Amino acid sequence: GAVVSQHPSWVICKSGTSVKIECRSLDFQATTMFWYRQFPKQSLMLMATSNEGSKATYEQGVEKDKFLINHASLTLSTLTVTSAHPEDSSFYICSANPSPIKSTGELFFGEGSRLTVL
């Protein structure tokens, strides 16, 4: 199956600093990637849709200036949490949409990145 890699898998940072999380599709190209956030014992909530070569589309309530998304190539999308605060501590998960879309419609998920802001 297709592989989506996230890095780092976990990160601890001080309040006020910025953290970058990478999402890579290792063996396929992805014009679209999705970023989700998951709080403990809760479901995955879509934050934004990342489109290669264009601006990301953010879900309602997600601050685009705080969660910067860059999708500069067909295999890499990055999420930067700017001026992180303790309430940003969460599990961030990306998923990638293969191009062309598989007939099964399957999305492939990364292993997640756990952010802890002190």
Add this chain to the structure above:
Amino acid sequence: QQQVKQSPQSLIVQKGGISIINCAYENTAFDYFPWYQQFPGKGPALLIAIRPDVSEKKEGRFTISFNKSAKQFSLHIMDSQPGDSATYFCAASGNAGNMLTFGGGTRLMVKP
């Protein structure tokens, strides 16, 4: 607005038993319904998925039942094993490969 409602929130099943998780959706434009399994600290992994043109799909011990008129679908895990203990999420999307709307999740524990 929660577009996909999942129940129960938690489930305890004896080894060898049947685990049943239910989901209901509201958006009639949804046409792809996957189930994901997630272990602690890991990303979700696709278990099985169904489209509205069939009422049931079976893969090994996992079966999805789909009721289009009721806008409901369920996951059945036959012969449940302790290794099946995880959180299960149903999801839905309007187009193949498009963004998913997830249910609230069900924490399954299979007791030996």
